[in-house]
Amino acid sequence: MKKILAMLLCALLIVSCTAALAEKVGVSMPTKDLQRWNQDGDNMKALLEEAGYEVDLQFANNDVATQLNQVQTMIDEDCAVVVIAAIEGSSLGAALDAAGAKGVKVIAYDRLLMDNENVDYYATFDNYMVGTVQGTFVKDALDLDNAEGPFNVEFTAGDPGDNNAGFFFNGAMDVLKPYIEEGKIIVPSGQTEFEQVATPTWKTDVAQARAEDILASNYADGTKLDAWVCSNDSTALGVTNALEANYVGDWPIITGQDCDIQNTKNMIAGKQSMSVFKDTRTLAAQVVKMVGQILSGEEVDVNDTETYNNNVKVVPSFLCEPVFANADNYKELLIDSGYYTEDQLAD
Numbered sequence: 001m002k003k004i005l006a007m008l009l010c011a012l013l014i015v016s017c018t019a020a021l022a023e024k025v026g027v028s029m030p031t032k033d034l035q036r037w038n039q040d041g042d043n044m045k046a047l048l049e050e051a052g053y054e055v056d057l058q059f060a061n062n063d064v065a066t067q068l069n070q071v072q073t074m075i076d077e078d079c080a081v082v083v084i085a086a087i088e089g090s091s092l093g094a095a096l097d098a099a100g101a102k103g104v105k106v107i108a109y110d111r112l113l114m115d116n117e118n119v120d121y122y123a124t125f126d127n128y129m130v131g132t133v134q135g136t137f138v139k140d141a142l143d144l145d146n147a148e149g150p151f152n153v154e155f156t157a158g159d160p161g162d163n164n165a166g167f168f169f170n171g172a173m174d175v176l177k178p179y180i181e182e183g184k185i186i187v188p189s190g191q192t193e194f195e196q197v198a199t200p201t202w203k204t205d206v207a208q209a210r211a212e213d214i215l216a217s218n219y220a221d222g223t224k225l226d227a228w229v230c231s232n233d234s235t236a237l238g239v240t241n242a243l244e245a246n247y248v249g250d251w252p253i254i255t256g257q258d259c260d261i262q263n264t265k266n267m268i269a270g271k272q273s274m275s276v277f278k279d280t281r282t283l284a285a286q287v288v289k290m291v292g293q294i295l296s297g298e299e300v301d302v303n304d305t306e307t308y309n310n311n312v313k314v315v316p317s318f319l320c321e322p323v324f325a326n327a328d329n330y331k332e333l334l335i336d337s338g339y340y341t342e343d344q345l346a347d
Ligand code: BGC
Pocket: 034, 036, 110, 111, 158, 162, 164, 165, 202, 232, 233, 234, 257, 258, 278
């Protein structure tokens, strides 16, 4: 009996010690509306808990004030590290100041946190490379170096409040601009500047409305559209919807990013030409590793100390590699790797 009691006491002690040791990590995601952020959040929570941390995971409904409140609460409630995918990179200054004052470490997740010194690390995919993969795909698909052209191409970019959006757009534009200058690519809408092609909040219906306007003004007379360069899948979906209802010519090339389920189905159906696969499991695992390294005082793995200047400092970053995806390799990338089940992609 005594032995059992002693063992019970011991077990209790171990449990309470572990509980006391479990450090808390806050994870702030922008929205549940987009598939990728649900995956990012869930992956990170699972991995952090597996590593023994307590996790406070919050989604901010794409509302900046909500995200600011949630991050502030994480800091007030003694999270040791907060991981933030910002809705708008420069609107969390007050919470970041509080983190700095309290010694809470901050990791910018996927999107850089701007205009504040209290951003310790950044983990993302190589955002410029995402854009060059899209631009290079269009260049090759239209055979721009050999074909005579000219080709009609339109552009749709992301949210101006998201630092990534400019990297995606510039990456694609840097590949395609020489052909615009040469006259081999024509942009019938005349909209080639980031500000003109941006999609506030990355929303599908916003991208769709702009695409409908462009189609009505420039293509209703039967003008052929050869390609529409979209920075990501949510905007590609808007453009696809607009084309389905308002365009009768040969289906154009459409680019995307994220391999969202609906867009992958569209690739299989021939409605979207490519996407860029950013395995959220890889990014989440890298961030969990960063959290562990920060909390144990080890050197933190970074592979870029030059690219990501947030207007106050260059934030040490880890860039994961994005991967080209289309109807030919989606099975290997997405199904064989266990990212999706076959059922999820079935119609
Ligand atoms: C992410 C993209 C995503 C977009 C819209 C960007 O910051 O890097 O993967 O498609 O936000 O949520």
